[in-house]
Amino acid sequence: MTARRIDGAALSVRIRDEVAQRAAALIAGGTTPGLAVVLVGDNPASQVYVRNKVAACEKAGLHSVMEQYPASLTEAELLTRIQALNNDPAIHGILVQLPLPAHMDAHKVIETIAADKDVDGFHVSNAGLLMTGQPLFRPCTPYGVMKMLEAEGVVTRGAEAVIVGASNIVGKPMAMLLLAAGATITICNSKTRDLAAQTRRADILVVATGKPGMITGDMIKPGATVIDVGINRGADGKLCGDVDYASAAEVAGAITPVPGGVGPMTIAMLLVNTIEAAERAAI
Ligand code: NDP
Numbered sequence: 001m002t003a004r005r006i007d008g009a010a011l012s013v014r015i016r017d018e019v020a021q022r023a024a025a026l027i028a029g030g031t032t033p034g035l036a037v038v039l040v041g042d043n044p045a046s047q048v049y050v051r052n053k054v055a056a057c058e059k060a061g062l063h064s065v066m067e068q069y070p071a072s073l074t075e076a077e078l079l080t081r082i083q084a085l086n087n088d089p090a091i092h093g094i095l096v097q098l099p100l101p102a103h104m105d106a107h108k109v110i111e112t113i114a115a116d117k118d119v120d121g122f123h124v125s126n127a128g129l130l131m132t133g134q135p136l137f138r139p140c141t142p143y144g145v146m147k148m149l150e151a152e153g154v155v156t157r158g159a160e161a162v163i164v165g166a167s168n169i170v171g172k173p174m175a176m177l178l179l180a181a182g183a184t185i186t187i188c189n190s191k192t193r194d195l196a197a198q199t200r201r202a203d204i205l206v207v208a209t210g211k212p213g214m215i216t217g218d219m220i221k222p223g224a225t226v227i228d229v230g231i232n233r234g235a236d237g238k239l240c241g242d243v244d245y246a247s248a249a250e251v252a253g254a255i256t257p258v259p260g261g262v263g264p265m266t267i268a269m270l271l272v273n274t275i276e277a278a279e280r281a282a283i
Contacts, residue, residue: 003226003252004152008144011151012264016060019271023061026278033278034063035093035119035270036085040078040104041071046097053095056267062274063090071101078104079112086114092281093119093274098169116280119273122169130176137273142174144265145206145227146181152254154225157182160201164188164215164242165208170229174206195219207242217247226255229262 023033035057039050050066057064067081078096085094094117100106110118115125121137129136138146149156161183165171175185188198190209196219199205207215208229220226230242241258249255256262 003249004254005249006148006152006225006227006254006256006261008148008256008261008263008265009259011148012144012268015147015265015268016056016271019062019268019275020060022275022279026275026282027061029282031278031282032063032090033093033275034065034088034091035095035274036065036067036088036091038067038069038078038081038085038094038096040069040073040096041101043099046099050097053267053270056271057274060271062271065091073101075104075109078109082109082112086112086117089281091117092278093117093270095120095270117277119270119277120169121173121273127168127173130173133180137276138177138269139169139173140269140273141170141208141229141262141266142177143269143272144262145174145229146177147269148227148256148262148265149181149204149225152225154204154254156204159183159203160186161204161206162186162188162198162202163206163208164192164195164199165206165210165229167208170208171206174208178204178206209242211242212240213242213244215243215248217244217249217251220248220251222251223253224251226252227262228256228258231258231263 037050054064054066085091094113110122115123121139126137161178163171163174166187166189175187179185199219200221204225206227212232228241228243232240234240239259
């Protein structure tokens with residue numbers, strides 16, 4: 001079997017076009033949707049992510065502000081800046097790019113973002129709303145995965161979903177969204193005994209570990225849908241996922257590539273969250 005390739009890049013273009021139409025309608029009604037992206041320090045990967053997010057915003061007609069600060073910025077200075085953005089009516093979404101420099105408490109920084117502008121969905125009150133089935137903002141990466149599953153017609157109700165990775169930004173919210181969609185959930189972490197025994201049960205397998213190629217074809221149930229969230233830089237300098245695409249594609253029914261799978265969807269869903277925030281503010 002050779003798996004169907006799930007084209008996240010193509011789907012993200014369709015979603016971004018819809019965002020552009022919603023942005024145009026908001027602008028016609030007098031509200032220009034605005035996103036502030038805050039970057040502290042000079043992490044090269046973060047700089048690329050932030051540039052891509054700002055460029056996507058501008059292409060869809062959203063107003064975007066990029067605030068870049070040196071790693072020497074104090075936590076107090078960053079919190080003051082976030083409070084100013086919280087109070088700025090032209091800004092509907094605030095994103096602080098992670099990771100932050102070691103001298104900053106990322107939890108405290110995220111908790112300072114107004115929950116109704118927290119377009120990443122990482123604020124503890126947004127995590128709680130997601131957990132209790134009333135999400136305000138769904139974290140962008142798992143939200144993008146759900147959109148891909150929906151577009152591919154993957155049945156989630158009653159499906160066995162196994163998530164490898166349990167971070168606050170991917171694995172845990174992924175589990176909540178799949179649970180809400182009727183799947184039976186298993187979340188694995190680095191201490192899981194016999195990982196392959198878990199992954200081989202999965203109708204839907206989502207992998208987000210940051211360990212290049214750790215999931216191989218022999219760990220996958222024939223016909224499964226495999227979503228590779230990982231973004232890693234291989235020894236050859238090329239981007240690769242957490243799934244060994246070549247062997248996995250021999251067994252899976254459908255699989256996302258890296259690049260061109262989850263990554264572009266994450267940015268598209270950030271735009272969706274920003275539009276939703278602006279639409280709520282415009283009511
Ligand atoms: P974290 O490092 O925060 O979490 C990794 C998780 O994977 C942890 O729960 C860890 O377990 C688990 N893990 C690590 N090794 C193993 C293993 N051998 N077996 C089972 N579980 C394991 O990573 P993130 O969630 O932030 O990111 C994961 C990957 O996704 C990275 O490659 C990142 O670059 C990528 N990413 C991609 C995005 C996109 O837009 N496509 C967005 C966000 C992230 P434990 O809890 O025990 O430590």
